[in-house]
Amino acid sequence: MKKNLFFVAMAAAAMTFGSCSKDADVPTEPMEAGTIEFSLSPNAGITRAAGGRDLYSEEALQKVTDMKVYAFKHNGTSYVYEQVSVLNAAGTTTTEPYFTVEWAEGTASKTYVVKPKFANGAKYKFLAVGLDAGKAAYANLTLTENSTKIEEVALAIANNAAAREAFAGISAETTINTTTGTKVAIELKRVVAGVLGYFVNIPEKVDAVTVKKVAVKLYTTQSASVNLSTKAGSGEVVSSETLMSLEVPTNATVNDGKYVFNQSLPDGVVTVANSLLGGVFTLPKAAPASGAYTLCVELQDASGAMLKNWNVKIDAKQTVDSDESKKLYSLLANNLYSIGKKVQSGTTTPEQPNEPDKPADLSKDQEIVITVNPAWDAMHDMELE
Template sequence: MNKLINRIVRYCSCALALLVAGCSQSEDTDTTGMEDYGGVTLSFYASSGLAISTRTELGGSEDVQHVQDVQLYIFDKSGVCVASEDVKWKEYFESLGGLPANTADMTYKVKYKGFAVGDAYTFLAVGRDVESSPTYGFPDAITVGNDLANVKATLKAADWKEMHQSELFSGKTILTYNEPGMKGQIDLYRRVAGVMGWFINLPPTVNGITLTSIRITLYKKQNKSVPLLPLAVKPVFKDYIDDEVALDGGEVLVEIPVTAADITSDMVFSKGSYVLPVPAPPAISDDDYTLRVELVGGGNVLRYKRVKLGDGDVLDPSTGSGTGIIDTQGPYRFPIIANQFYGVGTVANPIDMGGKEPDIVTTLDPKWENVEDTLPLE
């Protein structure tokens, strides 16, 4: 079983808390003999009841993740990066016997010593799993001298499909340096969304053509960049970078190979992936969609079902925002938002692809925790 493992996330919209603790006479903030101490102490907290895994492909909507590295970037009052530090999360816990499965905390003393009294500094933290570091080129994606206004994660890997396995977090706080013992807090949130499907009763053939795969596709090619500092989601969705994958097939988020031998009455096909934020599609026709499930054979789409929001979903624009104009296609057009899980079916209720229902209702789960179990992705 593959699981997203939460070693750092707290149970509040998948947030990771980095608390900046004040200097005192406590054991954690004692600076005696700390030659590399620059006046700021960070305490990292991990949630309890968590297991350990080395896999990062999306396996379900559990409120879990597996960040292994956190890089801290410090920007001065003009927005220029003046320091980049690895907080050594993984190394710290491995020295204690292994990455934590229960509540744990780590105290980190910032090494940068160039703080000017009275100046405001931005502390940006980026959390990565083992795949996202090479996928997006971290920690070197941000270097000393870079401008805070331009910080983003952009695909660096040769294969754009590496994004499907790469989980990425970020968060920031702004502190004014007055004296050693600055206090503050950083909450890191996912900068990726999750899309996953569960399917049953696949037809071996469609119109005489043998089924070879089932996939979840986006209305456009995926973006390969995302802002590390979140932008507005409402009333206008701006939290994305329009930077599409150039290669063919970039619209495919999830693809599951199928053979006739695989198809049985109770066989559930399931797979998921991470995806960077995308705005809702424009209103064009009565066949608009953000996501759709496709049955593929002979290199062609044999049949598809559009995915729509459930009744009353907050992302549903169909009521016209109070204008009284009903947009019947509104539930099919929605943005892909960071830190949201888009479930196409569930473990308990997989989508019947042999049924006559023309559309599929997606379940949006901001807590990533409603699925009781996960299924193999490969």
């Protein structure tokens, strides 16, 4: 695909985070007749660490390395999927399932020009999907030409894998102008939620049974797919109620009934003493209809049996002020649900903003409250109950 597309990097707009794309070029010529200029921007900062992005703080980062743009043509009643016929530099035309945009890790935004064979005056919407190095967690989109509607497109988990970070965005309706060229802007946002767990003062025993793990669990199985238009999750990943399981290090010692240890974390991730930190991405999940809390935290023995648990209540400022809404909440796309406070991965006392680490204390009977983050659309500080 990359050899056949006539892509020209034009410009990269600076993100609000102040990061610069290493692919930023200044355009020097007007658009060529018959071209489409795609301006693509994942709505997040950038990070250049190796591999797929793991979640160790509230920082809104992205590590997109795979960017595809799909075309949906208006047929009078809806927008349906269409393969793209592209004129390449050799003057020949090839038909491809999507436009492949060369997107290197560390790119904040990018403008590309392609010369497709679209009819003048035809109306389209374009769907962009950006994945990181963990893209194998997802199946290829299922699209049938002249049949699949843009509002039906879903990104699905492959082979019950754990979800990874994923971005998507849909353009406004675009009318093709083959004389002047056509510009299309697409902002991508995460179609996954993030859940962060940060815990301190982990007891050695509960009723004489040794604690070996701290787990964060969902009230039911995780969603297996997410609709890229509505951002609603559906289906189920088998036996996926446990979002994260953090093990007490085997070399931990004990002082006054609580574990003393240093958790093994990637280079550059710093935590307060004797704490466990972890994070995961998960597809959106609707709130339970009644009964159980959406999330809970468990102390577990070596076999994973629950020794003690806390229900996780969402912060009141992001819900209707009622007990039910504080415990029965949805996990929404592009929201971060934080159990314990971790603003930046590289420090426990960030200067800006002045919000030092505050892991959830597991030596107390308390409420756990989550925060959902807005660059991220929203950040929720959660409480244990």
